Structure formats: structure tokens, C-alpha cells
Amino acid sequence: MSLPEGYGYIPSSLITIGWVLVWQGLMVGRYRKKAGIEYPQPYAEKAEVKDSDAALRFNCMQRAHQNTLESAPVIFVSTVVAGLKYPALAAAICVAYSLSRVVYTIGYKSGKPKRRMYGSVVSGLSTLGLLSTATCAAFQLLPPC
Numbered sequence: 062m063s064l065p066e067g068y069g070y071i072p073s074s075l076i077t078i079g080w081v082l083v084w085q086g087l088m089v090g091r092y093r094k095k096a097g098i099e100y101p102q103p104y105a106e107k108a109e110v111k112d113s114d115a116a117l118r119f120n121c122m123q124r125a126h127q128n129t130l131e132s133a134p135v136i137f138v139s140t141v142v143a144g145l146k147y148p149a150l151a152a153a154i155c156v157a158y159s160l161s162r163v164v165y166t167i168g169y170k171s172g173k174p175k176r177r178m179y180g181s182v183v184s185g186l187s188t189l190g191l192l193s194t195a196t197c198a199a200f201q202l203l204p205p206c
Contacts, residue, residue, distance in 0.1 A: 064145075070152035071144040077159035078133055085126040085166055092119040092170070118172040125169040125177065129162050132188060139191035146198035151191065158187035 096119035098105050104123055105116035136158055143151035165180025 065148055067148035067152075068144055070148050071140060071155075074152035074155035074159075075137060075140055077156055078129075078136060078162075081159050081162045081166075082126070082129060082133070084163075085122075085129060088166070088170065089119075089122050089126050092122040095119070114172055118170060121172055121174055122166070122170045125166040129166075132184070135188060136191060139188075139195040143191055143194035143198050146201055147194055151194060154187050154190045154194070158184060158191070161187055 092115070093100075096105055096109070096113060096115040098109070098116065098119055104120050105113070109116040110120060136155060140151050140155040143154075161180045161183035163180070165177050165184055168176030168178070168180055
């Protein structure tokens with residue numbers, strides 16, 4: 062089996078997720094420092110959040126990063142598989158996912174978690190689109206019965 066024409070878009074699109082994760086990680090560190098949350102404590106405690114907007118914003122930023130890490134494996138696998146049959150579509154949806162995670166993060170880190178919803182909707186649709194496209198591609202790759 063050879064890679065389809067246009068498959069070069071796949072690694073380029075996947076790299077965008079790496080850049081989003083690096084940016085989110087840097088932001089978590091910045092918000093951790095502002096909130097005074099020491100390592101290895103992963104989140105500010107409820108009492109800390111109650112007393113400090115910086116602690117709340119740290120928790121929101123940490124959660125945005127964690128949520129992206131949770132969904133990234135599905136996006137990676139789906140993009141690679143979908144790209145075997147539909148490279149341009151898979152790459153475009155993967156980039157849409159990455160951009161939606163930036164919007165999601167900006168909304169979430171505001172300290173008003175409901176602001177994450179704009180990015181969350183596009184992120185969810187991107188995930189479903191990639192998973193559906195990958196499922197279709199996977200079935201097309203099966204040998205005939």
C-alpha cells in the first residue's frame with residue numbers, strides 16, 4: 062500500500078496539535094505561578110479557589126490543557142487513518158480541531174468556564190467528523206470478503 066497524494070498534509074496538520082499543547086503547557090505554568098500553587102499539586106483546592114481569582118483561573122487553564130490531552134489520542138489516530146483515504150479533508154478537520162482548542166482555551170482561562178463553549182462545540186464536531194471519516198476509511202481499507 063502506498064500513501065495517497067496529499068498525505069503530506071497529515072503530518073503538517075498533526076503538528077498544530079503539538080503547538081497548541083506546548084502553548085497550553087506554558088500558560089499552565091504562568092497561571093500556576095500567579096496563583097502560587099506549588100508542584101506537585103495538580104489543581105488549586107476549593108478553599109484556594111474561593112479566596113483567589115488567580116487560583117480559579119489556574120484551575121481553568123489546567124483543565125483546558127488536561128482536556129486537550131484527553132482528546133488528542135483520538136484526534137491523532139483518526140487523522141492518520143482518515144488521511145489514508147481523505148488526506149485533505151482529514152488535515153482540514155484536524156486544523157479546525159486545533160484552532161477550536163485555542164478558542165476553547167481562551168474562553169476557559171478567562172475564569173468563566175462557560176466561555177469555553179464556543180471552542181467546545183467546534184472541537185466536538187471536529188472530533189466526530191474525524192472519527193466518522195476514519196471509520197469510513199478503515200472500512201474501505203478492509204480486504205474484500
